[in-house]
Amino acid sequence: MSASLAGLKVEVKYLQRENEAQEVKMKELELQKTELKQQYQAQAGEVISIKARANITENQVETLKREGEVKRVAFSASLLASGSADIGPFNAQMPLVFRHVVVNIGNAYNPNTGFFIAPVRGAYHFEFYIYGNGHPSYGSGAVLFKNGEHVFIAFEHQTAGGANSSNGVTLLLEVGDVVFVRQWTNTRIHDSQNHHNTFSGHLLFTM
Structure with a gap:
């Protein structure tokens, strides 16, 4: 009986450690998810910024083209x-x-x-x-x-x-x-x- 109880205690401790390890992994995964989300948001913002710069550049090119035509x-x-x-x-x-x-x-x-x-x-x-x-x-x-x-x-x-x-x-x-x-x-x-x-x-x- 006592040996069986001791075995159960060992098993419980093992399961507790496994549970703690799983919690640590879950926290790591949540952290990675947050980091990925932040990276995605940063990349999305950068894409928007690049598109805005591209539009400005295109407008500048068109303006220079029109000015060039006038200057000829x-x-x-x-x-x-x-x-x-x-x-x-x-x-x-x-x-x-x-x-x-x-x-x-x-x-x-x-x-x-x-x-x-x-x-x-x-x-x-x-x-x-x-x-x-x-x-x-x-x-x-x-x-x-x-x-x-x-x-x-x-x-x-x-x-x-x-x-x-x-x-x-x-x-x-x-x-x-x-x-x-x-x-x-x-x-x-x-x-x-x-x-x-x-x-x-x-x-x-x-x-």
Whole structure:
């Protein structure tokens, strides 16, 4: 009887130790579960942060792309779209509309009005070339205007042969400023399929 009781006591102690060991394992598992949950939450937060940064980066790329497109501004056009003709003389300055467009990157030049309208604030360079047949009474010439301001003139007068003149200028333009060319008073210009008379410009850099 006493031996049996002693055996039961030993078994109970063994079971108690097993139970304690199981409790320790359960606590370890709970701790691991908590750690895994915290790691998952941290990773989920990091994923959200990465997605947010990716969206910001994508928006920045789109913005830079749009800005890059705006910054690409250049045009070149000649006077007549087809045929040949003498233009002038007139007793007042007349707008010259350069209708034969060779290139118009950014679409800042309007071939229907002859106006270049600045799309961004920056430094722009312009050139214009004017040609006329020599005449005893009439030279050939034109003036470049910024808004209503007379900037530079190109003028040549000779009695025979071809009369060529040109000029160029760099201008600081605000958004919406208008640059255009007018034929000089009492002059005559000739153009043909050879495109003697041209007006060109491009953005150097933004400011």
